[in-house]
Amino acid sequence: MPADAEPSIPKTAATTSTVDSPAGGPGGPGSRELIRLEQVTKRFGDHTVLDRLDFSVDTGKHVTLIGPSGSGKTTILRLLMTLTKPDEGTITVDGERLFPAPEQQCREVRKKIGMVFQQFNLFPNMTVLRNITEAPVTVLGLSRDEAEDRARELLDLVGLADKCDVRPTQLSGGQQQRVAIARALAMRPQVLLLDEVTSALDPELVAGVLDLLRDIARSTDITMLCVTHEMNFARDISDQVLMFDSGRVIESGPPEKLFGDPDHERTREFLSAVL
Amino acid sequence: MSEITSGLWGLLLHGLWVTVQLTVFSAALGAAVAFAVGLARTHRLWIVRFVSGAYFELFRGTSALVLMIWVFFVVPMTLGWQLVPMWAAVLTLGCTYGAYGSEVVRGAVAAVPQAQREAGVALGFTPVQRLRKIVLPQAWPEMVPPFNNLLIELLKGTALVSVLGVGDITFAAQLVRNATGRSAPVYTVILVMYFVLAFLLTRGMRRVERRAKASVGRLAPAEPSGTAKTGRVRQQDLAGSSSATGGVS
Amino acid sequence: MNWDWSTLGDFLPLFGHGVLVTLQALVLGALIAFALGLVWALAQRSPLKVVRWPVTAVTEFVRNTPLLVQLFFIFYVLPEWGLTLSALATGVIGLGLHYSTYTAEVYRAGIDGVPAGQWEAATALSLPRSRTWAAVILPQALRRVTPALGNYVIAMLKDSPMLMTIGVLEMLGQARQFGSRTFQMNEPIVVVGIAFVLIAYPASLLLRALERRLAR
Incomplete structure (x- = not known):
């Protein structure tokens, strides 16, 4: 179904939400911080999935998380959706605390966040x-x-x-x-979380979904946080790419830098394995 | 069967009516108990789970007949008020089969994939909204077949009320036996009555099952496979699909 | 609550007799249910329609009608046809027959659960049909269905008070007889009620443990 892959699509619903937010200008320079994780640690039993993680995402940015499976990428999305709770640290979305916070506040903050799952659900x-x-x-x-x-x-x-x-x-x-x-x-939502949205698809159906997401990324100013194994897609849509390994961000930067000339040895290994 | 005069037939038919009433009232109470206790057993507070679990174990361990006599004789002597036999029976049957039903509800609710609840969280639904809009509608088709089995067991269980002197089919049969001095005809007749009731219940529940499956976009089992029953099966399919489209519009 | 310990003392010896009768009915009834259920299950796999069809009809009928009425039928109707049984024998046969229609389903599921490869292996070894059943299929099927059969024994235990209605002096029957003689119903019925929970609950725990063991 390549019909939806047309290059120009009308500005839609998703656009308006951030237009009337105080931060104003779509993706303009100096846009304000929307998501902030500080010193976030998450363990499952003895296994530390996220280790004192700090990172933030600015309004309107498209950020992609890459790295080997089990490195904690999906856990970040699940933390932001409050599907799981961190053991330590704080999470802030749009200036409001998401963790630790009372359930009522969680529910309000959660309305600003949308999520697309691997298995559609x-x-x-x-x-x-x-x-x-x-x-x-x-x-x-x-x-x-x-x-x-x-x-x-x-x-x-x-x-x-x-x-x-x-x-x-x-x-x-x-x-x-x-x-x-x-x-x-x-x-x-102000933020769209995309959790390996093409992993469960038959190969011939992947392109249609990715093209749609490219169009949404290009034509709206929605903030995207994306976990994917599709490196070409990551290169196309991202403003910033974060390389994860063993619960930490070991390297981050614009896609040209990270895919073209990575600093870290682990990143190079990972990219050569998946590309 | 000529021994059974029309007056005695009237007795039996009245008994049939009482049995139907008992079944309906007990099933209604049982369903309420099943959902309340079954959902409580999935509650996040351990004390709620413990109390509801204890209820389940207690009623599962008790004989319905013993409990019925308990409710009818001991409770009034202890508390000082008497229950009408009919309602003592409904209370016992509803609470007992409700306990069995709670296991059905608990199991079906637990079988709804966690991912569905997570999708509900991601869309901002409250826990109650998730239960009502996502979990229960998806769990319901799984509950219908075991509920049918329980309903048949409940129908058979209503025969116990004759021990308390409630005038159901079985009680009426005893009167007829005394009046005619013959057992074979009347007991044959009432066994057939029970069987027909059970058959009708199963038919009805099959229809409910088909609709329930259609409501989650699944095909019901036993699609027409070219057997002798095709005509009946097809009718039910039509009923099922029309209800599905009715829900859409 | 007007509770009288001396009444309890008077009842306990009778209660002891009642327990013995209950257990007797339960064991004999269960044996009939296990054996007859296997007969039904095998008959329903018969290649002959004249065997399958009546067996299915009879088991469906028995399963979908009340045990209480079946007990009355055996107790009152069979003597009219010249066959008189004691109350306890009636109860044992009634329980066994009724629950054989449930155990038949259990066996059937167990037999269906044996992988098709086992049949094929038996055929490949040219085992005769009877030997295939006895040495290959049934041992595997029975192992798998033991917990389910156990659950029906507990269900039979809880239905055994119905035997009171045809005059068997099992636990509840003793309680009722004692109650109508002394007008003290509270103590006996409470004892009987507690006895059921005390027997049934540990039994079901035991079965759940067995189920977990066999599942491994």
Whole structure:
């Protein structure tokens, strides 16, 4: 389905959320810090997944996390989505504390964050349209009409306008993942977390999803935090790439630098293994 | 069967009606108990899990007949108020089969993939919203077949109330036996009555199962395979699919 | 609560008899259920329709109708046909017959669970059919179904008080007889209720442990 790979797509729903945020200008220079992790440590039993990690992401930036599996990349996304809690450290999103914080505040902060999962995680008990409208209606309090308008617009964007009333199980993996992207965008998050979104797809379906994400990255000012094994994609969309190893960031920089002339030996090894 | 006069048939039919009522009321109470206790057993507070788990173990370990006599004789003597036999029976059956049902609810809820809950968190749903919109709708199709088995067990369990003197089918049969002095006809008749009730319950639950499976986008088992029952199967498929599209519009 | 320890003392010897009768009914009933269930399960795999069909019909009918009514049927109807059984024998046969329709399903699932490769290996070795069943299939199937069979023994235990209704003096029967003689119902029925939990709960713990062992 290369139809959605057209170079220009209309500015959509996802754009507006950051436009009216005080930081203003899409991706302009000197944009303000949106996500900050300080001294974050996460252990599973004896295994330390993240070791006193510090890093921050500015509004509108596209940041990609790379590194060998088990290096803690996905854990960062799960921490930001509060699917798991750190053992130590603080996490701040848009100036508000996400951890440690009371549940009520977590819930508010969480509304600024959207996530797309490796396994899509669409709700099989709802139609495609309902998957997209349910959260805007129940969580954001939109009217059903508003939510459906928004959903149809997004389905149009992801090239599945004709699939409104279909069940997720009747879609291909690539189509399901595009619905999942639309579902995340329908909440108009400031940040979009992408967790290996093409890993579960058949090879021939990967390109369609990546092209869609490229278009979203290019045409909106949404902040993206992305874990991927698709290095070409990472090179295309990223403002910054972070190389992870054993729970720490061992190298970071713009993609040209990191992919072209990495400083660190581990980075070079990793890249030569995956490229 | 000519020994059973029309008056005695009336007795049996009234007994049938009482059995149906008992089954419906006990099933309603049982379902409420099953969901309340089953969900409590997945609660994040250990004390809630402990109390609900204890309830389950206690009722699973008890004989329904002993419990019924307990509720009917001992509780009134102890507390000083008497329960109408019918409601003592409904209370016992509902609490007992509700305990079994709680295991069904717990298992089905636990079987919903963790990833579905996480997707709910990512979209900002509250725990109650996640339960109502994501977990229970997906767990429900898994619950229907074991609930059907429990419903049949409950129907059979209602026969116990005749011991308390509640005028169900079995009690009516004893009266008819005394009146006619013959056992074979009346007991044959009521065994068939129970069997037909169980058959109808199963039919109904199959239909519920088909709808439930359709609601999560899965095909129900036993698609028409060209057997003798094709006509009936097809009718149910139609009913199932029309309800599915009804939900969409 | 008007609780009288001396009443309890009077009841306990009778209760002891009741426990023995309950256990007797349970053991004999379980043996019938295990044996007859296997017969049903094998018959339902028969290549002959005239064997499969009636067996399926009978087991479905017995499973979907109340044990209590079946007990009355055996107790009151069989004598009309010239076959008189004692109350306990009636109870044992009733329990065994009723639960054989459940154990049949258990055996069936166990047999279906034996991998097809086992049948093929037996065929490759030219084992005769009877030997295949006895030496290859059933030993594997039975091992797998032991916990499920155990669960039905516990279910039979909890249904055994129904035998009271045809005059068997098992635990509940003793309690009721004692109650109607002395008008003291509280103490006996409480004892019987507790006895069931005390027997059934450890038994089910034991079975769960067995299940975990066999699962490994």
